[in-house]
Amino acid sequence: MASKAATMTTAGSVPRASAADARPGLARRFSNLLTGRRAWYLALMLVPPLLWLGVVYLGSLFALLAQSFYSIDEFTGDIVREPTLKTYVELFTTPANVDIVRRTATMAIAVSIACAIIGFPVAYYMARYATGHMKAFFYLGVMLPMWTSYLVKVYAWRQLLAKEGIIAWAMDRLGLAWLLDAALATPGIGGPSLTTSYLGMFIVFVYMWLPFMILPIQAALERVPVSLTQASMDLGATPAQTFRKVTLPLALPGVIAGSVFTFSLTLGDYIIPGVVGAPGFFIGMMVYQQQGTAGNIPLAAAFSVVPIVLIAIYLWIAKRMGAFDAL
Amino acid sequence: MTTAIEFRNVSRVFGQTRAVDDVSLTIEDGEFFAMLGPSGSGKTTCLRLIAGFEHADAGTLLIHGKDSGDLPPYERDVNTVFQDYALFPHMNVLDNVAYGPMVKGVARARRHAMAEEMLELVKLHGFGARKPSELSGGQRQRVALARALVNHPRILLLDEPLGALDLKLREEMQAELKALQRRLGITFVFVTHDQGEALSMADRVAVFNHGRIEQLDTPRRLYQQPRTLFVANFVGTANVLSGEAAQRIAGRAQPFALRPERVRLAAPGQSIVPDWLAVAGRVAGVQYHGASSRVEVDVGDDVSISVQVPELAANETPEPGTRVQVAWPRDAMVWLEAA
Numbered sequence: 001m002a003s004k005a006a007t008m009t010t011a012g013s014v015p016r017a018s019a020a021d022a023r024p025g026l027a028r029r030f031s032n033l034l035t036g037r038r039a040w041y042l043a044l045m046l047v048p049p050l051l052w053l054g055v056v057y058l059g060s061l062f063a064l065l066a067q068s069f070y071s072i073d074e075f076t077g078d079i080v081r082e083p084t085l086k087t088y089v090e091l092f093t094t095p096a097n098v099d100i101v102r103r104t105a106t107m108a109i110a111v112s113i114a115c116a117i118i119g120f121p122v123a124y125y126m127a128r129y130a131t132g133h134m135k136a137f138f139y140l141g142v143m144l145p146m147w148t149s150y151l152v153k154v155y156a157w158r159q160l161l162a163k164e165g166i167i168a169w170a171m172d173r174l175g176l177a178w179l180l181d182a183a184l185a186t187p188g189i190g191g192p193s194l195t196t197s198y199l200g201m202f203i204v205f206v207y208m209w210l211p212f213m214i215l216p217i218q219a220a221l222e223r224v225p226v227s228l229t230q231a232s233m234d235l236g237a238t239p240a241q242t243f244r245k246v247t248l249p250l251a252l253p254g255v256i257a258g259s260v261f262t263f264s265l266t267l268g269d270y271i272i273p274g275v276v277g278a279p280g281f282f283i284g285m286m287v288y289q290q291q292g293t294a295g296n297i298p299l300a301a302a303f304s305v306v307p308i309v310l311i312a313i314y315l316w317i318a319k320r321m322g323a324f325d326a327l
Numbered sequence: 328m329t330t331a332i333e334f335r336n337v338s339r340v341f342g343q344t345r346a347v348d349d350v351s352l353t354i355e356d357g358e359f360f361a362m363l364g365p366s367g368s369g370k371t372t373c374l375r376l377i378a379g380f381e382h383a384d385a386g387t388l389l390i391h392g393k394d395s396g397d398l399p400p401y402e403r404d405v406n407t408v409f410q411d412y413a414l415f416p417h418m419n420v421l422d423n424v425a426y427g428p429m430v431k432g433v434a435r436a437r438r439h440a441m442a443e444e445m446l447e448l449v450k451l452h453g454f455g456a457r458k459p460s461e462l463s464g465g466q467r468q469r470v471a472l473a474r475a476l477v478n479h480p481r482i483l484l485l486d487e488p489l490g491a492l493d494l495k496l497r498e499e500m501q502a503e504l505k506a507l508q509r510r511l512g513i514t515f516v517f518v519t520h521d522q523g524e525a526l527s528m529a530d531r532v533a534v535f536n537h538g539r540i541e542q543l544d545t546p547r548r549l550y551q552q553p554r555t556l557f558v559a560n561f562v563g564t565a566n567v568l569s570g571e572a573a574q575r576i577a578g579r580a581q582p583f584a585l586r587p588e589r590v591r592l593a594a595p596g597q598s599i600v601p602d603w604l605a606v607a608g609r610v611a612g613v614q615y616h617g618a619s620s621r622v623e624v625d626v627g628d629d630v631s632i633s634v635q636v637p638e639l640a641a642n643e644t645p646e647p648g649t650r651v652q653v654a655w656p657r658d659a660m661v662w663l664e665a666a
Contacts, residue, residue, distance in 0.1 A: 230400065230413065231413035231415075232415075232426070234380075237401055246415060250417060
C-alpha cells in the first residue's frame with residue numbers, strides 16, 4: 001500500500017514539473033485565454049462569416065432590392081434615383097414580362113416535382129439499403145456530374161437531344177419514334193426537336209438539379225430510425241400506408257429543402273434556357289439582358305425580386321401545411 | 328392452456344453467424360415469458376421473428392397454432408414495444424396511440440376514444456395533445472405501451488422496454504408491467520439482458536447464449552438449479568468452481584456452482600456443522616453493499632469463494648488478510664454440465 005502511494009506521487013509530479021520548467025507556447029497561451037471566455041471564442045469564430053454574410057451578401061441584396069424601386073428615364077436611359085413602384089408596374093402589366101414570370105415559375109415547379117419523384121427512390125435506397133461500397137458508389141454517382149463543368153454538360157445535352165442525337169436514334173431503333181413524335185407534337189412542351197422544345201429544356205434542368213434533390217432527401221431519411229417504419233407495420237399499416245403516414249411526412253423537410261434548391265436554381269438559371277429549348281425568355285435571361293445589354297438596372301432588379309418572393313411564398317405554404325413539423 | 332407461440336427448430340443466419348441456431352420453444356397463452364441473454368445471444372432476433380421483422384431461414388414458427396413464418400408484420404396479431412419506443416415524432420401522443428386503429432380504418436372519434444382509454448390505462452390521461460419530444464423517458468415508455476395495446480393484441484412483445492430508464496423508474500415499471508399483464512391476461516414476451524428484471528417479472532425464462540437456449544425454467548429453478556456454467560454465471564452471482572477445484576475441495580471432478588448466500592464464514596478451527604463442507608482460506612477483500620457484505624476468501628490454487636454476509640451479522644466481517652474457514656451444506660452445490 002505504501003509503495004503504491006509513493007509511485008503515484010512521483011507519477012503525478014512529473015508533468016507538473018515540466019509544465020513549470022517550460023513556459024507555455026504562444027498557441028497554448030492563446031487557448032488558455034479563450035477557454036472559459038465563451039463570448040470571445042464565439043466572436044472570433046463568427047465575426048468573419050457574419051461580416052461576409054452581412055456586408056457582402058445581405059448588403060448587395062438590399063442594394064439590389066433598393067434598385068428595383070428606382071425607375072429609368074425612357075428618353076435618356078438614365079436611372080432616376082427616386083423611390084417609385086413604376087418598375088414593378090411595368091413588370092406586372094407588360095404581357096411579355098408576365099409571360100416570362102409564368103413560364104419560368106411553371107418550369108421551376110415542373111422540374112422540382114420531377115426531381116422529387118425521380119430523386120426519392122434513389123435517396124431512399126441510399127439511406128436504407130446501400131451499405132459499404134454500394135453507398136460509396138451511389139454518393140459518387142450522385143456527385144460526379146457536379147465535378148464536370150456546367151457548360152460542358154449543357155452543351156453535351158444539346159448534342160444528346162439534337163434531331164440526329166443519340167436519344168432520337170435510340171428511340172427510333174427501339175421502335176418508339178412515334179412516342180417521341182407525339183411528345184414533340186404536344187402543344188406547349190413540344191417543338192421541332194428536343195433541343196428546341198421546352199421538353200428538352202425540362203430534361204436538362206431535371207438532370208442538372210437532381211443531386212440537389214437527392215442529397216437533402218437522403219439526409220432526412222437517414223435520420224428516420226428504421227424502428228419507426230417497423231412500428232408502423234407492427235401496428236397494422238401496410239407498406240403503402242407506412243410510406244404515406246410515416247416515411248413521407250418525416251422525409252418532407254428534406255423534400256422541401258431539395259425543392260427549394262431545384263426551384264430557385266431553375267428560377268435563376270440563364271444559361272440552359274439560352275442553349276436548349278424553345279426561344280421564350282426566362283427570368284434569369286431577362287435579368288442578364290436588362291442589366292447587361294439593355295442597361296435597365298431597375299427592371300433587372302425587379303425581375304430578381306420575383307424568385308425571392310416566390311420562394312418566400314412557397315416556404316410559407318410549406319410551413320402552413322406542416323412540412324417542418326417533423327424537424 | 329393453449330399455445331401462443333411455438334418455435335420448431337428455427338434458425339436465422341446472418342452471413343457467418345447463426346443468430347438463432349435451431350431453437351425450439353413453446354410459450355403458453357397468457358404467460359409472462361422472458362428471453363434473457365447477453366447482447367448478440369439471439370434473444371432479440373427471436374423476438375423480431377415473432378414480430379415479423381425477420382424471417383427464419385429454417386424451421387417453423389407457429390403463432391396461435393398457425394404457421395406464421397411468412398406473414399408480414401401487419402398481418403400478425405402481435406404488437407411490439409420497441410427498445411427506443413419508436414414513437415412517431417410528427418404526431419402528438421393521442422395520434423400515436425390511435426395509429427393502429429387509424430390504419431385499420433376506424434373513424435376519427437372512435438379511435439381517439441380508444442386511444443384515450445389506453446392512455447388512461449397507462450396513467451397518462453390528459454397527455455394526448457403533447458408531442459413525444461415533450462415527454463420524459465418514462466412517459467414515452469408508457470405511450471409506446473399504450474400504442475401497442477390499443478389493437479388488443481393477444482401477444483405483446485417488449486424489446487428491452489426498461490433499458491433506457493433509471494433504476495427507480497425501472498423498478499416501478501417492472502411492478503406495473505407485471506400488474507398490467509395479469510389484468511389483461513395476454514401473453515407478454517419480454518427481451519432483456521438484465522437477469523434481475525427477468526427473475527422478478529417472468530413466469531418462465533429462456534436463457535440464450537450463442538443463438539441457443541441454455542436453459543428454460545421458472546425463475547426460481549433457474550436461480551437454484553442452473554444447469555450450465557453459463558447460466559450459473561449469468562443468472563445471479565455464483566461461485567463457479569472448475570472440475571479441478573471441485574476434485575480438491577469436494578472430491579468430485581465436476582464443476583459446480585455455489586451461491587454466496589449459502590456459504591458461511593467460520594473462525595479457523597471452529598467446529599463445522601456435520602455434513603457441511605469446509606475449506607480454510609484467507610480473506611482477500613470485503614465489499615460493503617448495505618443490506619449485506621461480500622467477503623472474498625482465497626482458498627488457495629487461485630480459487631476464491633465469495634461469501635455473502637447479511638448486514639445483521641456485518642460486525643463479524645473480518646479484515647482482509649485474516650485466516651478463516653468457509654463452509655456450506657452439501658446441497659448448496661449445484662453440479663453443472665461440463666462445458
